[in-house]
Amino acid sequence: MRISKDDVYVRMQIPGAVIRQQGKFGSVKGFDTISGEYFSLSAGVDTTELFQGLEGNLCQCPHWGFVLRGQITTTDANGTHETVRTNDLFYWPAGHNVKVDADAEIIMFSPEHAHSVVIDHMIEQTKS
Numbered sequence: 001m002r003i004s005k006d007d008v009y010v011r012m013q014i015p016g017a018v019i020r021q022q023g024k025f026g027s028v029k030g031f032d033t034i035s036g037e038y039f040s041l042s043a044g045v046d047t048t049e050l051f052q053g054l055e056g057n058l059c060q061c062p063h064w065g066f067v068l069r070g071q072i073t074t075t076d077a078n079g080t081h082e083t084v085r086t087n088d089l090f091y092w093p094a095g096h097n098v099k100v101d102a103d104a105e106i107i108m109f110s111p112e113h114a115h116s117v118v119i120d121h122m123i124e125q126t127k128s
Contacts, residue, residue, distance in 0.1 A: 031114065039107075059096050076093075
């Protein structure tokens, strides 16, 4: 799920402040603590090989985030593609691969334990 910043509902606007809120933007039910993450990614990065060996060969951790700059396309288990770009809010449900289309910087919030398992797996994949 992606939404451009300009499409997020303005809940409150006063001089000096605009507050936007997108409801129903994924669920954290069943997860414990979350981690705040900052990713710097170069064009061409593709997680397909890094996720080999995970369930479905996909990242099984949901993520919520914001694209500071760049463009990234995810592919889910059904082969559905979704592209996020600069100033988009996004929610990536569990079960995805990531390809960086243009140099990107993103901020993400993820269930800490679940994403640590994925990151540890990727680290091991790079050693092979």
